[in-house]
Amino acid sequence: MKNTIETSDRPVTITIPEPEYPLHTLSVLVNNKPGVLARIAQVFSRRGYNIESLVVSPAAEMDFSRMTIGARGEESGLDQIKAQCNKLIDVISCYDHTDDAVVSKELALVKISVGASSRGEALQIAEHFGCKTLDLAPESLVFMVTGDSGKLDAMVGMMQKFGIVELVRTGKVVMTRGNGLT
Amino acid sequence: MNAEPRDGAQTLLKCLEAGGIEVMFGYSGGAALPIFDALETAGTKIKFVLARHEQGATHMADGYARATGKPACVLVTSGPGAGNTITGIMTAHMDSVPMVIISGQQVTWMLGKDAFQEADIFGITMPIVKHSYLVKDAADIPRVTKEAIYLATSGRPGPVLIDMPKNISQGPCDAPLDAEIDLPGYNPEKAYEIDSKDVEAVAAALAKSERPLILAGHGAMLAHAGPELKELAETARIPVCNTLLGKGIFDETHELALGMLGMHGTAYANKAVCEADLIFNIGSRFDDRIIGQPDKFGKNATIIHVDIDPSEMGKMIQPDLKIVGDAKVVLAELNKHIKALPTESWLATLDGYKKRFPLSYKIQGGLKMQHVLDVWDRLTESNSIVATDVGQHQMWSAQFNKSKAPWNWISSGGAGTMGFGFPAAIGAQLGRPDDVVIAVVGDGGFQMTLCELATAVLQKLPLKILVLNNHFLGMVRQWQELFFDNRTSGVDLEGNPDFVKLAEAYGAKGFQIKRPADIEKVLTRALEYTDGPCLINCEVVKEDNVFPMIPAGAALEDMITEKPKHRMEKPTGST
Numbered sequence A: 001m002k003n004t005i006e007t008s009d010r011p012v013t014i015t016i017p018e019p020e021y022p023l024h025t026l027s028v029l030v031n032n033k034p035g036v037l038a039r040i041a042q043v044f045s046r047r048g049y050n051i052e053s054l055v056v057s058p059a060a061e062m063d064f065s066r067m068t069i070g071a072r073g074e075e076s077g078l079d080q081i082k083a084q085c086n087k088l089i090d091v092i093s094c095y096d097h098t099d100d101a102v103v104s105k106e107l108a109l110v111k112i113s114v115g116a117s118s119r120g121e122a123l124q125i126a127e128h129f130g131c132k133t134l135d136l137a138p139e140s141l142v143f144m145v146t147g148d149s150g151k152l153d154a155m156v157g158m159m160q161k162f163g164i165v166e167l168v169r170t171g172k173v174v175m176t177r178g179n180g181l182t
Numbered sequence B: 001m002n003a004e005p006r007d008g009a010q011t012l013l014k015c016l017e018a019g020g021i022e023v024m025f026g027y028s029g030g031a032a033l034p035i036f037d038a039l040e041t042a043g044t045k046i047k048f049v050l051a052r053h054e055q056g057a058t059h060m061a062d063g064y065a066r067a068t069g070k071p072a073c074v075l076v077t078s079g080p081g082a083g084n085t086i087t088g089i090m091t092a093h094m095d096s097v098p099m100v101i102i103s104g105q106q107v108t109w110m111l112g113k114d115a116f117q118e119a120d121i122f123g124i125t126m127p128i129v130k131h132s133y134l135v136k137d138a139a140d141i142p143r144v145t146k147e148a149i150y151l152a153t154s155g156r157p158g159p160v161l162i163d164m165p166k167n168i169s170q171g172p173c174d175a176p177l178d179a180e181i182d183l184p185g186y187n188p189e190k191a192y193e194i195d196s197k198d199v200e201a202v203a204a205a206l207a208k209s210e211r212p213l214i215l216a217g218h219g220a221m222l223a224h225a226g227p228e229l230k231e232l233a234e235t236a237r238i239p240v241c242n243t244l245l246g247k248g249i250f251d252e253t254h255e256l257a258l259g260m261l262g263m264h265g266t267a268y269a270n271k272a273v274c275e276a277d278l279i280f281n282i283g284s285r286f287d288d289r290i291i292g293q294p295d296k297f298g299k300n301a302t303i304i305h306v307d308i309d310p311s312e313m314g315k316m317i318q319p320d321l322k323i324v325g326d327a328k329v330v331l332a333e334l335n336k337h338i339k340a341l342p343t344e345s346w347l348a349t350l351d352g353y354k355k356r357f358p359l360s361y362k363i364q365g366g367l368k369m370q371h372v373l374d375v376w377d378r379l380t381e382s383n384s385i386v387a388t389d390v391g392q393h394q395m396w397s398a399q400f401n402k403s404k405a406p407w408n409w410i411s412s413g414g415a416g417t418m419g420f421g422f423p424a425a426i427g428a429q430l431g432r433p434d435d436v437v438i439a440v441v442g443d444g445g446f447q448m449t450l451c452e453l454a455t456a457v458l459q460k461l462p463l464k465i466l467v468l469n470n471h472f473l474g475m476v477r478q479w480q481e482l483f484f485d486n487r488t489s490g491v492d493l494e495g496n497p498d499f500v501k502l503a504e505a506y507g508a509k510g511f512q513i514k515r516p517a518d519i520e521k522v523l524t525r526a527l528e529y530t531d532g533p534c535l536i537n538c539e540v541v542k543e544d545n546v547f548p549m550i551p552a553g554a555a556l557e558d559m560i561t562e563k564p565k566h567r568m569e570k571p572t573g574s575t
Ligand SMILES: Cc1ncc(C[n+]2csc(CCOP(=O)(O)OP(=O)(O)O)c2C)c(N)n1
Pocket: B389, B390, B391, B392, B393, B394, B416, B417, B418, B419, B441, B442, B443, B444, B445, B446, B468, B470, B472, B473, B474, B475, B476
């Protein structure tokens, strides 16, 4: 199954793909310097890994950035990718948090096409998911939803019937629970 | 404090010199002009060698490093100049050779605007460098230079590129020459802290082994682990085979030596791998040219892997025991736990293989590359520095030029770069002026970088250029003969120049060997000739094949020692 997005025909149908490989979440602490993202992206692309999501932002310590990378690919290759990321001079640390105890969050903005007649129902569903309504217009609504990626998938699924005009997801960020470092 | 005003370029050279750089190979151009000017004005002792092509400059720096263990610098201009270094950087990267490449660059405010001779060399080289810099502030020059040299030479060595925009090299720089290294993500010192428990586990595994085998690679050489390796092998009575780049880390003429393993390695080394119950890999990355078919390699053996690079662990072969660390430190620690092992019958078996499957060639039937190389080895008592190109001559040189000491064998292994051998020999001779250096090259590869004859002549280098001229791209022709029904395609080198005249045209001495009877006489004269470079053109038989051979991707058991009667399957497991 594929995501089908026809830009000419809005709203669009979004099907959550059934992935061939499980999603891995890597947390990479890097020097905040030009070119670092390109170096990391090369490690993934050379081994045929697809980066599904990527969040980059300054870390708590100055001079460093935190990258949270969601990627899929053959299991056997992942250890190599981690090792090769770690080998990059600009990488301070690189952990795979897939099986760790982590808190994990993602944020999505969802624009649906909805007129007065079904607006009430849409707002009800949104409330159920704890969404915030960011924009309310005669023919559309923009919601913000946060949570783990599964919850976002479910929310998007429920909004499907109104017609999704646009969807922007941040990609997930993770942090280890307790005292451990991410 | 500020004695004399400096510009960025002068600062760069002073920092390189302070970092231990003695030689710089390069080629000039607009964006590098300030740096070339600084060679005149900075009062530097760095020797600059003008190559005739930027690729040649990189291979010279490479050969210098492989012969001396010290890094050299490459200085080129932007755009095409930097572009021409790609093959040389990739070659050094594949073989973990330290190198610092300085490329001139357009001025910073023109970057990304397709300005004249602007190329994003920082981006282009990203996958083939250990690290790289684009300097945008002259104040960074001292730190960047220090880091570059440190990165190139420490841990697992490699090439580091510094891209220097012209306004930075030309502009003022009053930063102090000494700067702090700031590399929080790089901790090569960890390689020297090893866990004694890991070492004891290795010792215990060795103690249980009846048929142990040491596989020594380039990492052992880079760690200067020769004495520790010798002590281990001799004390425990373990036979040693080596990779192409490991040649010399263990004396190949030693009674415990099996020589090179792999695709064109000795039959006895490959048989030892197949029959060993323990393979102790010290500083080799289990390259596909030595393991053949990964799932069959050492399948009945305990595999121990020592490497300084954690990403090599399990990359090709999953080891049973591993130690990430510096080979010298690991072996020194291990030797404290080692006793003689009862390997006499194993050694006797291997001796039997040495007698049954020796490296051999027929003296009759025309001039053979093997014969020329064999005589050279005898005349020099295996003590010359041999820099090879890539092809049949390279493999025969690896077989017949015995390496007795480290840093004497220079060959492009990982990249297999034709055109490497001759410029690498120039670099080696510059680094080791008192040693005999020979470039063993094919007629194909030599023509890729032969313009460096001018460089060798100008530098008055007494190096020997042995052109093993079969008028073919011999190694490719061999594959076509064996795997493609002898359909030769694109391998005939008709149109070769007269190499002797060519040498003379550059002001070098030229010799000719046409018959086996000439070999010794001519090589002796070449050895006696020290007024500058000399070229020895050897008109060898056109169609000869290198054996033993393990077809690419095949298991080591499938080694052939002569041309099979039947047609062979095309290799699919590797190229
Ligand atoms: C730059 C480059 N191009 C192509 C190849 C592929 N290749 C490997 S060996 C070889 C033939 C080399 O011929 P020659 O230099 O005459 O050496 P010979 O094998 O005849 O001894 C070729 C074309 C290579 N290794 N490097």
